[in-house]
Each structure stands twice: as C-alpha cells, then as structure tokens.
Amino acid sequence: LASGPVVQPAPTVDGFVETFLGELNYGQGTLLSQSTLNDQYLALARTVRRYLMADWLETGARRRHAQQKTVGYLSAEYLLGRQLGNNLLATNLQDVAEEAMRRCGIDIATLRAQEVEPGLGNGGLGRLAACFVDSLATMDVPTIGYGIRYEYGIFRQTFEDDRQVELPDSWLSLGSPWEFPHPERQVLVGFGGSTETSTAADGTQHTRWVPDWTVLGMPYHYMVPGFRNGVVNTLRLWSARATHAFDLQIFNAGDYTQAVRAQTFAENISKVLYPEDSTPQGKELRLQQQYFFVACSLHDFIDNTLPADFDLHRLPERIVFQLNDTHPVIAIPELMRILVDRKGFAWDEAWEVTQRCFAYTCHTLLPEALEVWSVELLGRLLPRHLEIIYRINEEFLEQVREAFPGDEMRVRRMSVIAEHPERSVRMAYLATVAGAKVNGVAELHSQLLRDKVLPDFSQLWPEKFTNVTNGVTPRRFVRLANRRLSELLTDTIGEGWVTDLDRLRELEPYADDASFREEFRRVKRENKERLYRLLAVRDGLRLPQEAMLDVMVKRLHEYKRQTLKLLHIVSLYDDLVSGRVAPEEMTPRTVVFGAKAAPGYHLAKEIIFLVNSVAGVVNADPRVQGLLSVAFPANYNVTLAEKLIPAADLSEQISLAGKEASGTGNMKFALNGALTIGTDDGANVEIRRLVGDENFFLFGMTEPEVERRRAAGYTPAEVYETTPALRRTIDLVASGHFTGGDRQAVAPVVDNLLHEDAFMALADFSSYLEAQSRVDAAYADPEAWTRSAILNVARSGFFSSDRSMRDYLERIWHS
Numbered sequence: 001l002a003s004g005p006v007v008q009p010a011p012t013v014d015g016f017v018e019t020f021l022g023e024l025n026y027g028q029g030t031l032l033s034q035s036t037l038n039d040q041y042l043a044l045a046r047t048v049r050r051y052l053m054a055d056w057l058e059t060g061a062r063r064r065h066a067q068q069k070t071v072g073y074l075s076a077e078y079l080l081g082r083q084l085g086n087n088l089l090a091t092n093l094q095d096v097a098e099e100a101m102r103r104c105g106i107d108i109a110t111l112r113a114q115e116v117e118p119g120l121g122n123g124g125l126g127r128l129a130a131c132f133v134d135s136l137a138t139m140d141v142p143t144i145g146y147g148i149r150y151e152y153g154i155f156r157q158t159f160e161d162d163r164q165v166e167l168p169d170s171w172l173s174l175g176s177p178w179e180f181p182h183p184e185r186q187v188l189v190g191f192g193g194s195t196e197t198s199t200a201a202d203g204t205q206h207t208r209w210v211p212d213w214t215v216l217g218m219p220y221h222y223m224v225p226g227f228r229n230g231v232v233n234t235l236r237l238w239s240a241r242a243t244h245a246f247d248l249q250i251f252n253a254g255d256y257t258q259a260v261r262a263q264t265f266a267e268n269i270s271k272v273l274y275p276e277d278s279t280p281q282g283k284e285l286r287l288q289q290q291y292f293f294v295a296c297s298l299h300d301f302i303d304n305t306l307p308a309d310f311d312l313h314r315l316p317e318r319i320v321f322q323l324n325d326t327h328p329v330i331a332i333p334e335l336m337r338i339l340v341d342r343k344g345f346a347w348d349e350a351w352e353v354t355q356r357c358f359a360y361t362c363h364t365l366l367p368e369a370l371e372v373w374s375v376e377l378l379g380r381l382l383p384r385h386l387e388i389i390y391r392i393n394e395e396f397l398e399q400v401r402e403a404f405p406g407d408e409m410r411v412r413r414m415s416v417i418a419e420h421p422e423r424s425v426r427m428a429y430l431a432t433v434a435g436a437k438v439n440g441v442a443e444l445h446s447q448l449l450r451d452k453v454l455p456d457f458s459q460l461w462p463e464k465f466t467n468v469t470n471g472v473t474p475r476r477f478v479r480l481a482n483r484r485l486s487e488l489l490t491d492t493i494g495e496g497w498v499t500d501l502d503r504l505r506e507l508e509p510y511a512d513d514a515s516f517r518e519e520f521r522r523v524k525r526e527n528k529e530r531l532y533r534l535l536a537v538r539d540g541l542r543l544p545q546e547a548m549l550d551v552m553v554k555r556l557h558e559y560k561r562q563t564l565k566l567l568h569i570v571s572l573y574d575d576l577v578s579g580r581v582a583p584e585e586m587t588p589r590t591v592v593f594g595a596k597a598a599p600g601y602h603l604a605k606e607i608i609f610l611v612n613s614v615a616g617v618v619n620a621d622p623r624v625q626g627l628l629s630v631a632f633p634a635n636y637n638v639t640l641a642e643k644l645i646p647a648a649d650l651s652e653q654i655s656l657a658g659k660e661a662s663g664t665g666n667m668k669f670a671l672n673g674a675l676t677i678g679t680d681d682g683a684n685v686e687i688r689r690l691v692g693d694e695n696f697f698l699f700g701m702t703e704p705e706v707e708r709r710r711a712a713g714y715t716p717a718e719v720y721e722t723t724p725a726l727r728r729t730i731d732l733v734a735s736g737h738f739t740g741g742d743r744q745a746v747a748p749v750v751d752n753l754l755h756e757d758a759f760m761a762l763a764d765f766s767s768y769l770e771a772q773s774r775v776d777a778a779y780a781d782p783e784a785w786t787r788s789a790i791l792n793v794a795r796s797g798f799f800s801s802d803r804s805m806r807d808y809l810e811r812i813w814h815s
C-alpha cells in the first residue's frame with residue numbers, strides 16, 4: 001500500500017459528491033447544512049486537488065526517475081489568477097463538479113466567486129510567468145517554477161473621491177487550499193556578515209562567508225496541471241521564517257517586542273510584493289527578497305533534488321535556470337559561491353558550469369527599469385557575492401580589452417560595475433555576461449535590445465542574443481474565460497485548438513459565412529451582457545448594451561499613454577456637446593479602463609483621478625447619454641480581465657513606439673475577437689503582420705520616427721498651439737469642466753502634457769483620432785467588422801504561450 005498508486009476518487013458525480021462531503025465534514029469539520037460559503041469553497045477546492053494528486057505524485061516520481069533536464073523558472077512574480085476554474089478545466093471535471101454541487105443544493109458559480117486570486121505579481125511579467133508554467137505542464141516539460149510566497153500580494157485598489165487608495169491584499173486570510181507546505185525541505189539562508197580567506201596547505205586560497213544573521217526558507221508547493229494530459233508540474237514558492245522561535249528569556253525579562261523582533265524581521269522578507277513595475281526603489285528589503293528566493297531555489301535543486309552523488313560539473317545537463325528579468329540575477333554569484341566555496345570547484349570550472357546554467361529574459365526598454373544595486377548595499381548584505389561579482393567583471397573586462405585593444409571607453413561602458421552616479425552593479429550586464437542566452441520578448445524589442453540597450457554586448461557576442469515573442473495560455477484566456485466562443489470554435493473546427501492553437505487557421509473560411517458571423521456576434525453580445533451584469537453588481541456601473549466596447553486595461557504608466565485615450569474621450573464628448581457632431585453621426589461607444597498605479601508614482605495617480613473625473617461628468621451628462629460612457633472598475637486583476645476581454649470590440653494598444661517590450665493583453669484581445677487600434681510597438685507589429693493590415697487600426701509614429709522627432713527637439717506646447725482639435729480638448733480639461741471648475745486639480749496632468757509629454761501623446765494625437773474615425777466607420781458595418789474579428793482569431797494562433805515555449809526549448813534551453 002505504501003508505495004502503491006494513489007487512490008483517486010471516482011470521476012463521477014457520485015464520487016465527487018462523496019469526496020466533497022468528506023472534505024466538508026472531516027476537512028472543514030462542519031455539516032453541509034451548517035457550512036458557510038467559504039467552508040464549501042475550501043471543501044470543493046480540496047476535492048478537486050484530490051483528483052489531481054495522483055497525477056502530481058506520479059509526475060514527480062517520473063521526473064525523479066527519468067533524471068531529465070529540467071527548466072528552473074526563476075521569477076519574483078507569478079500572477080496566477082483563480083485556481084479552481086483552471087483545475088476543473090485541466091481535469092475535465094467542470095460538468096461533474098457543477099452537477100455534484102447542484103446535488104448538494106449549491107450553485108458552483110457562487111463558490112468560484114469565493115476564491116481570492118493570488119496576486120503575486122504586478123502585471124505583464126508576472127502573468128507571463130503563469131502562462132509559461134501552464135504551457136510547460138501541458139507540453140509535459142520537466143519544470144520547477146521558483147518564486148516567493150508573499151503574504152500580501154499586489155494591493156487591492158479602491159477609489160475614494162476618484163483617487164486610487166491601496167488596501168492590503170490579505171489573500172491568505174480565508175485559507176489557501178491550493179498550497180502544500182513542505183517543512184522537510186526548509187533551507188537556511190544567510191545575510192550580512194563578512195568573508196574570511198584561508199590558504200590551504202597546497203597554497204590554494206579558500207574563502208568562506210560568515211553571515212551574521214539567517215532566516216529559514218519554507219517552501220509551499222502549488223500544482224501546475226497540464227491540460228488533460230496527466231501531468232502536474234510544481235510551483236515552489238518560498239516563505240521566510242525566523243530560525244529561532246521567539247526568545248523566551250528576553251520575553252520573561254519583559255521586553256516582549258524584542259523577544260519577537262527576530263521573528264518579525266525574518267518574516268518581513270516575504271511579507272509583501274513590491275508594487276512597482278518599472279522604477280525600482282532600490283530598497284534593501286527588495287534585494288533581501290531577491291537573494292532569499294534565489295538562494296532557497298539553488299540550494300533546493302542542488303541539495304534536495306539532485307542525487308546526493310551527482311557530479312555538479314554536469315549540472316547544465318540537468319537544469320537551465322531562466323532568469324525572468326533582472327530580479328533573480330543574484331543567482332549567478334550564488335551558484336559560483338556554492339561551486340567554489342562549498343563544492344571546492346576551481347574558479348574556471350565553476351564559471352564554465354555557471355555560464356551554461358543561466359539564460360536571461362529582458363522585459364523592458366525603460367532604462368530606469370533596469371535594476372542596479374549599490375556596491376555599498378551589496379557589500380553589506382552579500383559581501384561574498386560582491387567579491388565574486390568583482391572577479392567575474394575583472395575577467396570579463398580582460399576579454400573586452402582583448403577583443404577591443406585600447407578602447408578603455410568601451411571597457412568603462414561595458415563594466416558590470418557602474419562608477420556613476422554611485423558605484424553600483426548593473427544586474428542586466430551581469431546577466432548578459434554570465435547568461436548563455438539573452439532574449440527580448442518581441443521582435444522589435446529584441447532588435448532594440450541589440451541596437452540600443454545592450455549594443456556593446458551584441459557586438460561582442462552576437463550569437464548570444466535571440467528573440468522569443470511572448471504568448472498567452474489559450475486554456476485560461478480562451479477556453480476558460482470565453483466558454484461561448486470556445487463552444488463555437490469546437491463545434492466548428494473540433495477541440496484540438498486548445499493545445500494546438502495554430503488550428504485556429506481552419507476558422508478562416510468561416511469569416512465569409514454569414515451564419516457563422518451571426519453566431520460570432522451572438523457570442524460577443526452574450527459576453528457583453530455577462531460583463532455588464534458583473535459591473536453592475538461589482539462597481540454599480542450601468543452600461544449601454546448596444547455601444548461599441550472600447551477597452552484599455554494594463555498598468556498605469558505614461559509610456560502606455562492612457563492620457564491619449566482620455567484626450568480622445570474628451571474630444572468625442574466636446575464634439576457632441578458643442579454640436580459639432582450630431583448624435584446620429586456618432587457611433588455609440590463605451591470606454592472601459594482598468595489600471596493600477598504604483599503607489600509612489602504620483603503622476604500616474606493623477607491620471608487615474610482625471611480619468612475618473614471625466615467619467616463622472618460624461619456619464620452624468622444627458623447630452624451624451626447612450627452615445628458615450630466611460631467606466632473605470634477598480635482593482636483590475638486577472639479575474640476581471642477574464643470577464644472584460646471576451647466582451648471587448650476594440651483593444652487599445654497605444655504605447656509610444658519603442659517603449660512597450662511586447663504586451664500580452666494585445667494577444668488576449670485578438671484571440672477573443674476584438675480588433676486592435678495600436679502603434680507599431682512591441683508585439684503589435686507581429687499581430688498586425690499576422691492578422692493583416694486591413695484587420696488592424698494602425699496609427700502613430702514608428703520607433704525610428706520617434707527617435708528622429710526627439711532628436712529634432714520635441715516641444716509639446718507647439719503641437720498644442722498648432723492643432724485646433726487638440727487645443728480645444730486640452731482647454732476643456734484645463735478649464736476644470738470635469739473637476740467642478742477646479743483647475744488646480746487637473747494641473748499636474750495638463751502641465752505635464754504641455755511642458756513634458758515625455759511619451760509624445762500630443763505628437764500622435766491627430767493620427768490617433770484619424771484612426772479612431774476609421775474605427776467608427778468600420779463598426780458601422782457589422783458584417784465587415786465581424787469578418788475582421790473572425791480573421792483576428794483565426795490568425796492569432798502564433799500567440800499561444802505553447803509556441804513561446806517551443807521557441808525557448810529550441811533557441812535557449814536545448815542549445
């Protein structure tokens with residue numbers, strides 16, 4: 001029995017009911033009649049995980065036995081979304097569970113709504129990591145996702161007086177049924193202290209790090225089920241614990257806070273996610289978080305996963321660690337430390353292994369988003385790692401001097417150590433020096449990485465640079481989020497598309513089929529009705545069913561240009577109330593925003609205030625009722641995205657060209673039959689190429705045009721002066737019309753647009769409005785619009801994260 005197969009409950013309604021009631025009685029310790037919604041939800045979750053357990057344990061055993069090469073995905077963020085729906089989909093138990101709950105007098109939808117999503121990420125990077133681990137499980141690739149189990153995830157956003165207010169995300173407070181703590185795999189992690197070097201008898205030098213404080217890393221395992229393939233991979237998230245429980249002596253001496261100080265200090269490390277997604281604050285706790293999960297993960301793989309006698313010279317045959325941006329890059333000196341200081345490798349041996357164990361993905365183009373850590377802080381927190389980084393850099397710069405003799409400027413430019421403004425370590429450079437491969441996340445991005453962000457490195461190592469265009473999982477973002485479209489797709493081309501998204505191509509001929517177009521419109525209409533029902537309950541919003549649904553959802557950032565969308569809304573409003581445009585000429589439009597701003601990003605928060613202010617006035621103005629409405633549901637997250645994206649007609653991807661690395665929302669909208677209005681930026685370029693120019697509303701400057709415009713000197717005020725429509729629009733905002741006459745309230749945004757406009761929203765205004773009038777015209781012809789929408793779906797199979805994983809396997813992990 002001990003070693004036999006795990007007994008799996010019968011995948012029948014009876015089996016499910018029995019297991020559920022068992023979990024309710026013995027797990028929750030309550031009767032169905034007495035149980036709360038949360039009891040029922042936790043019992044349901046535990047029931048579902050029983051159906052996954054056998055596959056999970058079997059997958060683990062198979063992995064241990066096969067000794068295959070594993071992908072170690074190192075990410076400080078995972079934006080997983082709700083688990084129940086996805087796990088029911090993966091186990092094909094949706095209908096069984098629904099019927100079983102009905103038998104128990106429960107509507108499963110109310111239990112699904114009970115789940116608090118784990119918001120362990122900020123935005124694109126975190127969600128991408130979640131899509132990637134889903135694809136790797138569905139493709140049966142041995143993978144361990146490593147990350148941090150933050151006690152508090154991304155803040156919950158509410159609005160007070162139209163302003164963003166952040167509330168703590170206590171996602172664990174109602175229980176967390178999808179995680180499994182593994183105290184037997186705890187890892188001790190050191191910080192601070194100093195290093196001491198001794199000379200052995202044979203004259204070789206040995207350095208030892210003596211940390212002066214330690215914490216324990218407790219792993220929590222999460223299931224990552226493949227789609228109905230019997231595979232369940234593992235996500236291992238680390239939580240920090242104090243090495244010593246509270247100090248009884250100090251406690252008895254009466255200094256209670258001191259007694260627990262060590263505890264709180266340690267637990268602070270995994271307490272909360274840093275809510276920034278572009279400008280690092282360089283906080284010490286952030287570096288502690290990064291080193292903590294990296295040290296736990298490397299130790300876990302080398303000492304708890306590999307066979308005890310494994311020869312670490314062959315480590316690259318067993319693992320490749322993918323560095324999800326610069327956040328886990330401290331893993332490089334950590335592996336060197338383990339190999340040299342603990343395993344007795346010679347430096348070159350260790351370096352040879354390290355270089356083949358890491359690959360680095362860059363997710364940004366904003367120079368300020370590339371992390372640098374001061375040598376002061378690094379030397380204090382991780383003295384041994386700083387020594388190792390210095391040596392890596394020395395040997396690297398020797399290489400540079402050899403390749404470019406006498407070019408000391410280049411040496412200084414390429415040094416991992418920046419001298420100004422303060423001596424600091426450039427983590428992106430360290431990742432590029434040590435990584436076997438460096439990739440961007442869309443073709444344009446990867447090209448700009450080569451040409452603009454890391455030109456010296458791509459000149460030195462052109463073969464090291466590659467591209468893997470992002471993707472999204474069709475399981476969550478089509479099959480789960482858009483059940484109506486999924487049924488239409490499956491009825492039309494079979495179910496193969498769920499794991500082979502290129503099959504969507506078979507849909508192409510149906511774009512010319514009027515009855516299929518009718519069906520397609522029905523799906524969109526019903527998804528809208530579902531969304532509007534939700535927004536009415538969730539946010540008290542009443543939105544007109546018939547209007548075009550124009551959606552802009554992403555983090556709030558100037559480069560993403562939510563202000564440009566806002567200027568468009570104000571110009572439409574002004575056209576209507578001024579009578580310049582007659583109501584019958586207007587294509588009714590509902591604009592929905594979703595966006596969180598980093599708490600310290602003040603201008604972003606001012607933009608949120610202005611959007612809400614404009615929304616309040618527009619929605620209350622009878623002159624535009626039913627023609628124009630604006631909604632800004634609070635707390636945009638994965639769960640809201642799953643309701644918003646299937647309902648959208650128009651997808652706003654309007655960043656300044658050369659700023660959005662890729663975008664992934666753009667892919668989700670195209671796959672759910674929305675048309676895109678966008679610039680030639682990030683993956684928009686590839687979306688437009690695949691769906692066809694005629695099925696994409698392009699506008700704005702290209703990246704080279706932006707560069708030329710900037711080089712020629714850009715003065716936004718001039719554009720304002722010379723563009724009447726823009727002038728009218730900005731003047732209306734500046735007048736305080738949307739803020740009860742309070743001009744001061746809008747000054748931060750208006751002044752910024754007129755005097756800075758770093759991301760050239762004013763420069764692209766006219767082109768954007770022209771494109772939006774093309775949208776209005778196109779939407780007036782439902783057959784043509786639907787045809788375009790169907791072709792967007794049919795031609796977007798490329799944007800599956802399964803395809804992205806195939807590219808990583810081919811170009812990076814197997815190389």
Ligand SMILES: CCc1ccc([C@H](C)CC(=O)N[C@@H]2O[C@H](CO)[C@@H](O)[C@H](O)[C@H]2O)cc1
Pocket residue numbers: 122123124125126128276277278279280281325363364369370441470660661662663664682
């Ligand atoms: C505070 C430090 C920091 C800096 C950058 C980041 C992330 C890299 C920002 C991010 O999420 N980038 C987005 O990554 C997506 C996945 O590749 C891309 O699709 C988006 O274009 C990119 O903005 C997080 C935190």
